Amino acid sequence: MIYLDNHATTRCDPRVVEAMVPWLSEHYGNPHSSHALGADAQSAMENAIAKMAQFLNVPVDSLVMTSGATESNNLAIRGMCTHPRQKRRHIVTVTTEHPAVLDVFAELQQHGFRVTYVPVLPTGLSNAGVVDMQRLDEAIDDDTALVSVMWANNEIGAIAPMKEIARMCHDRGALLHSDATQAVGRIPVDVINTDIDLLSATAHKLYGPKGTGLLVVGNSHRRVRLNPQIVGGGQQRGIRSGTMNPAGIIGIATAMQLCSDSMLEHNERIARLRDQIWSRLTAAIDGLHLNGPGLEQGERLSGNLNFALPAIEGQAWMSAVPEIAFSSGSACSAAHSAPSHVLTALGLDESMARRSTRFGVGRFNHSDEIETVCEMLIEGHARLLALAK
Ligand SMILES: Cc1ncc(COP(=O)(O)O)c(C=O)c1O
Structure with missing residues (x-):
């Protein structure tokens, strides 16, 4: 995993x-x-x-x-x-x-x-x-x-x-x-x-x-x-x-x-990994919508990524790629069936909130596994799109 x-x-x-x-x-x-x-x-x-x-x-x-x-x-x-x-x-x-x-x-x-x-x-x-x-x-x-x-x-x-x-x-x-x-x-x-x-x-x-x-x-x-x-x-x-x-x-x-001891370099490193995920996914999947502050700003945690898919629900994407632990809301709101109150507070409608996923990159992640993650996510997304047709 x-x-x-x-x-x-x-x-x-x-x-x-x-x-x-x-x-x-x-x-x-x-x-x-x-x-x-x-x-x-x-x-x-x-x-x-x-x-x-x-x-x-x-x-x-x-x-x-x-x-x-x-x-x-x-x-x-x-x-x-x-x-x-x-x-x-x-x-x-x-x-x-x-x-x-x-x-x-x-x-x-x-x-x-x-x-x-x-x-x-x-x-x-x-x-x-x-x-x-x-x-x-x-x-x-x-x-x-x-x-x-x-x-x-x-x-x-x-x-x-x-x-x-x-x-x-x-x-x-x-x-x-x-x-x-x-x-x-x-x-x-x-x-x-x-x-x-x-x-x-x-x-x-x-x-x-x-x-x-x-x-x-x-x-x-x-x-x-x-x-x-x-x-x-x-x-x-x-x-x-x-x-x-x-x-x-x-x-x-x-x-x-x-x-x-290592906050500054750690943040730079995980921001690079987070940005790697975002640029690979946006290159492969049209219509991704970033939720929250811009990635380049100092107003967002370095390891955080949250975005909405154009057509697939976050929960379905998670199930299609069970080898990767990410989330379709916070751990707490994921326990309920309601869409995330944070995303609806941003102005997302219920459907877009349900199409959203959150990634949190951390200390134990490395760039070689990030490449694998992106391939699996892109492949899982393509599979779900084909099924939906
Ligand atoms: C912002 C925030 N507040 C509070 C909590 C609850 O923390 P704990 O699990 O230590 O009770 C969490 C964790 O889910 C959190 O992310």
């Missing part, structure tokens, strides 16, 4: 696995125990957290470790909005957010919050899929508690201008949360300089293990109060109870370090 679905998840890098294993086997102490085995795990975990704080440029005590970005988004948004000292009752997000944000907004709306969903720029523009900044500016008012904007989109790779968005929010006294799940490890993320108040990330998108994530809470400019969503033993300053996961935390820290 050739894996080209690196927005759904990434293979855990063998160097990450190697760093994690001792913390599952020999050093198995509970990091909250006071004996030597516990202290051992606690100090390794603290070192890992300090490394991540440096990588993200945040104070060490602003990191809360979680089970992944879904939990981080829930804790950030529901935790902030339901804090007893939170008096504002308006919240703002973007139509192309992940369900782990949108569903929390929908729930808060049912509990009386006023919600504004800001659109993205439509398909056809070179920066299609980037949040409409004018509409966002108009949406934030003096009653806005929180604005949530994803840093990079998981389907079309659109990158948001986070620094400008942070300024808009803070000018009106609102806080900013960013689901940075697809950004951390892929593009530089500097929380203090960008001035984001809450930031979610997960290890399995950056060649780390599944089941480990983090939430940045506050950034030294502003205090953020959260109502805990998981209560119990009072770990992590009471913000997120539960025994911490030393192996997972050492895994995510190692994974971040590896991403940071």
Whole structure:
């Protein structure tokens, strides 16, 4: 199988696995125990957290470790909005957010919050899929508690201008949360300089293990109060109870370090592979439509490609080429039969959204396999067209 679905998840890098294993086997102490085995795990975990704080440029005590970005988004948004000292009752997000944000907004709306969903720029523009900044500016008012904007989109790779968005929010006294799940490890993320108040990330998108994530809470400019969503033993300053996961935390820290060591050259390399797919396919198949920002812009993740076929559904194409792992939507919306909400938010009709596919090139892809992939995709597409005639 050739894996080209690196927005759904990434293979855990063998160097990450190697760093994690001792913390599952020999050093198995509970990091909250006071004996030597516990202290051992606690100090390794603290070192890992300090490394991540440096990588993200945040104070060490602003990191809360979680089970992944879904939990981080829930804790950030529901935790902030339901804090007893939170008096504002308006919240703002973007139509192309992940369900782990949108569903929390929908729930808060049912509990009386006023919600504004800001659109993205439509398909056809070179920066299609980037949040409409004018509409966002108009949406934030003096009653806005929180604005949530994803840093990079998981389907079309659109990158948001986070620094400008942070300024808009803070000018009106609102806080900013960013689901940075697809950004951390892929593009530089500097929380203090960008001035984001809450930031979610997960290890399995950056060649780390599944089941480990983090939430940045506050950034030294502003205090953020959260109502805990998981209560119990009072770990992590009471913000997120539960025994911490030393192996997972050492895994995510190692994974971040590896991403940071080679980010620039890695991005150049995967952009070349991504462009290779696009130019081979456009040369062989007439009428492909690129979804999201232009490939040459700095507004799209380097490994991301998303486009609509002229006549064949993405799901059928996937079935015709089972040796290649790619996707006909995001892993989450692919589980439902509805067309992708991200693509319809761009202005694609239902048929075009169903004819769309997403590729995510990653660390373990090479140019020789990309050539094979293109041949198989072109051949599979021709077979389906012949069948349709
Ligand atoms: C943008 C975005 N947010 C949140 C998530 C959920 O992350 P996790 O699987 O760690 O809960 C994902 C992964 O699918 C994602 O791509």
